Amino acid sequence: MKHELKLFCEKSQLAELRAFISKTLAPTNLNDVSQNQLILAVEEVCANLIIHSHDCDPQSFLLLKVNLNADTIIFEIIDSGKAFNLIEYKSPEVDSVMKERRKGGLGLLLVRKIMDKIEFETNHSINTCRLIKKLNSK
């Protein structure tokens, strides 16, 4: 089953994003903790794009597609902003975040810990970030 959401680039839209994913995952057998992890991982990527690639411009938007399969759940986040390659980005260590008193930097670390596979591609200035969760894993 495929589900789609057009998400405008405002931080206030994150609550709507969570509600959409929660509704989309309802038919799966995932427990509350696992569902929450997936919601969190997708939100972290979207928040990152909204803030850093789109400067919270409410005119621009992201497209989220969720594909529920028998053995995987695939989230595709598509945008046409500045390409942010999640795979090339080096997350800081938790320890340095604390010592440097940084308020950011933990989000993509969470995404890496939660998801089984992350793919990124840019094609004619359309960026696609694909987050893949295998079912019955992790």
Place this chain on the structure above:
Amino acid sequence: MLTINKTAEEGYLIISLEGEVDASNSVELDEVIQEALNEDIKKILVNGHELQYISSAGLGVFMSYLEDFKENNILFIIYGLNEKVMNVFHILGLDQLMTIKDTKEEAEKSLHEA
């Protein structure tokens, strides 16, 4: 939606979080903790019973103050987190860097023992 309430108890402050902390409102959490530091409060409890969700924006606020807490001998204890929220702290091992207790009673006990 996030609601933050502050309650002054004898000898410590309780910051109660209700709702969801994300990138849209984590600055509110930041302000409340900064205020407590400015007021030179040495014992802070965070009541997470009604906290339904936290993203890295919220975790980052806590993390950014851990060094200040150490330097200023501030006791900072979070309690009452539900399973989903606790799991998010656990994924990054933050439960090893901060004091997190199940109940208010246990949190208060830690304050008295310190």
